[in-house]
Amino acid sequence: MKQTLLLLMLLLTGVVAGLQTGSAQRYYVTENQTVEFVSEAPLERIHAHSEKLSGILDLQTRKFLFQVPMESFYGFNSPLQREHFNENYMESDQYPKARFDGKIIEEIDFSKNGTHRIRAKGKLYIHGMERRITVPCKLTINDETMEVSSSFSVQLSHYGIKIPQVVSQKLSEVIDVQTQITMRPKNE
Amino acid sequence: MRYKIYALLIITQLAFLQPALGQDLEKLLEEETQDMEEQVITQATFKTTRIVNGQSIENASPKELIFVVSHHFGEVSTGLYDFFGVDYSNIRLGFEYGLNDRIAVGIGRSSFNKYYDVSAKVKLLQQQKGKRQVPLSVSYFGSAAATAIRYEDPERQEDWTARLNYVHQLLIARKMSSKLSLQLSPVLVHSNMAPTSRSPNDVWALGTGGRYKLTNWVSLNAEYFYTFNPEDEQNHFNSFSAGVDLDTGGHIFQLYFTNSSGMIEKLFISGNNGDWLQGDFRFGFNITRVFSFGKE
Numbered sequence: 187m188k189q190t191l192l193l194l195m196l197l198l199t200g201v202v203a204g205l206q207t208g209s210a211q212r213y214y215v216t217e218n219q220t221v222e223f224v225s226e227a228p229l230e231r232i233h234a235h236s237e238k239l240s241g242i243l244d245l246q247t248r249k250f251l252f253q254v255p256m257e258s259f260y261g262f263n264s265p266l267q268r269e270h271f272n273e274n275y276m277e278s279d280q281y282p283k284a285r286f287d288g289k290i291i292e293e294i295d296f297s298k299n300g301t302h303r304i305r306a307k308g309k310l311y312i313h314g315m316e317r318r319i320t321v322p323c324k325l326t327i328n329d330e331t332m333e334v335s336s337s338f339s340v341q342l343s344h345y346g347i348k349i350p351q352v353v354s355q356k357l358s359e360v361i362d363v364q365t366q367i368t369m370r371p372k373n374e
Numbered sequence: 375m376r377y378k379i380y381a382l383l384i385i386t387q388l389a390f391l392q393p394a395l396g397q398d399l400e401k402l403l404e405e406e407t408q409d410m411e412e413q414v415i416t417q418a419t420f421k422t423t424r425i426v427n428g429q430s431i432e433n434a435s436p437k438e439l440i441f442v443v444s445h446h447f448g449e450v451s452t453g454l455y456d457f458f459g460v461d462y463s464n465i466r467l468g469f470e471y472g473l474n475d476r477i478a479v480g481i482g483r484s485s486f487n488k489y490y491d492v493s494a495k496v497k498l499l500q501q502q503k504g505k506r507q508v509p510l511s512v513s514y515f516g517s518a519a520a521t522a523i524r525y526e527d528p529e530r531q532e533d534w535t536a537r538l539n540y541v542h543q544l545l546i547a548r549k550m551s552s553k554l555s556l557q558l559s560p561v562l563v564h565s566n567m568a569p570t571s572r573s574p575n576d577v578w579a580l581g582t583g584g585r586y587k588l589t590n591w592v593s594l595n596a597e598y599f600y601t602f603n604p605e606d607e608q609n610h611f612n613s614f615s616a617g618v619d620l621d622t623g624g625h626i627f628q629l630y631f632t633n634s635s636g637m638i639e640k641l642f643i644s645g646n647n648g649d650w651l652q653g654d655f656r657f658g659f660n661i662t663r664v665f666s667f668g669k670e
Contacts, residue, residue: 213402215403215406238410238412240403240406240407240410241403242399242402242403242406244399249399250399251399251400251403253403255412255414257412257414257417258412263666264435264438264664264666265435265436265438265666266435266438266664266666268417269417269418270621270623272417272418273417273418273552273590274590274591274621275590277552277590279551279552280552287399350591350623352622352623353623356623372402372406
């Protein structure tokens with residue numbers, strides 16, 4: 187009798203744990219997103235964007251992971267410039283994705299609507315090199331969706347990207363990056 | 375028996391509990407994005423529209439104008455008196471324009487035999503990865519050229535079409551890795567009037583070419599055209615050229631040695647090549663400047 191009861195309890199807790207995670211919207215994923223960057227150099231302004239950013243946020247642990255394929259960036263001043271971006275600077279064949287993974291520092295209540303100023307701290311991988319950064323973001327919770335926007339800058343030399351002397355007037359050493367992301371609960 | 379049941383239960387329980395403990399974000403994200411895998415067309419199989427003298431798989435991009443200045447100097451074997459050939463040069467000026475994603479057209483004028491040429495290059499297949507894997511790029515290159523040189527005998531009367539020749543070429547290329555690209559190019563050169571009565575009107579050749587990137591800005595290029603039935607069997611040498619591509623951001627400099635005097639197919643495939651072993655090769659360069667008239 188005792189054993190049967192124990193068995194039953196074990197079974198129940200298992201089912202409850204399963205159900206609980208099934209119903210709670212624990213993971214949020216990107217639904218609508220753009221990431222863009224600007225290089226402001228004395229002789230040229232270069233601007234490109236991608237809509238192929240994807241990411242996931244775990245509300246329980248506040249951990250996140252975002253990534254974007256380098257070859258999905260468009261909007262350069264010319265096709266040749268896009269080719270240079272992929273072939274000569276980012277080496278997209280070898281390093282196809284840029285990635286940011288880490289954790290939100292602030293503990294926030296994701297169940298209530300509101301706007302929060304948060305800091306996302308983590309490792310940014312570009313061009314096969316990683317660096318720890320903290321990105322200030324604005325996070326807006328609106329019922330089932332979440333809006334995250336941020337802007338930060340990337341110094342090319344930190345990621346092993348060299349600018350040849352001949353184009354130093356056309357390409358900035360510091361690139362400004364902006365993201366605008368809408369997230370929704372992940373489908374189970 | 376009891377133990378087995380317990381063990382089984384604990385395992386199933388762990389399976390249920392596992393999501394509560396947190397799954398690997400990377401795996402979850404992969405799950406989410408697996409259907410969105412992007413189709414990526416291979417870029418920059420070659421740096422520019424020519425490997426050396428011959429056409430590469432690359433086209434001028436849409437709304438892009440390419441200006442190519444090509445120089446071939448005299449043969450190196452002429453020695454110091456002619457400064458190893460640099461005292462002589464023949465040039466070709468060319469423009470290429472990308473009409474759309476697939477078609478580019480070009481015009482050119484060569485000083486050698488005063489040739490005017492028009493051409494079109496059409497992308498038939500593009501190497502790409504993603505859901506649909508395409509291992510090769512294939513393009514068709516067609517050109518017509520007319521020589522404007524006067525006949526030696528001023529009394530000679532020929533129909534103007536006798537001055538024309540046509541080129542049909544298939545370009546088959548693959549970017550093997552980020553460093554190495556290879557190309558195979560079967561080609562037919564048809565001349566309306568052959569130089570002698572014994573020369574063929576249709577000259578067939580098979581071209582091979584490649585590029586190896588030394589750095590992100592410099593590559594080694596080489597090409598070889600095997601001509602099956604040259605116009606002048608006795609004095610024919612196959613065209614072989616090798617050099618480097620230097621990409622400076624806006625200009626591409628191609629510096630090379632070649633045994634061919636001309637820059638269009640009629641000239642380097644049908645004949646007009648020197649013997650490498652006798653030092654009958656020349657220094658040459660192409661300077662390519664790209665102008666863009668539309669945002670990418």
